[in-house]
Amino acid sequence: MRYTVTWTKKAEDQLAFYWMNTKDRQRLADASDRIDRQLKNDPDQQAVPFGEFYVYKVSPLAVLLRIRPDDRIIEVIEVLPFE
DSSP states (O other): OBOEEEEOHHHHHHHHHHHHTOSOHHHHHHHHHHHHHHHTBOHHHHSEEETTEEEEEETTEEEEEEEETTTTEEEEEEEEEOO
16 A cells, blocks of 8 residues: 655754755755655555654665554654765
8 A cells, every 4th residue: 555755844854954964965865755755655564663653764864754554644753864
């Protein structure tokens, strides 16, 4: 089943901050696009459980997310740099 990937305001702000402060903006944009595409299908099989949340990594980003299976929604809560 396909999920809809959403980003909280906090996550969007963090992504914008990293984008503004990186030398390779395209790489960061590609990673965020890949996160959106890949999490749409079977996110619980791709992301690593972390308490009530999940962590998903696509270099140079790692995201903390919540999976809401009843609503078929992925909510990206936080963005961190990751190599």
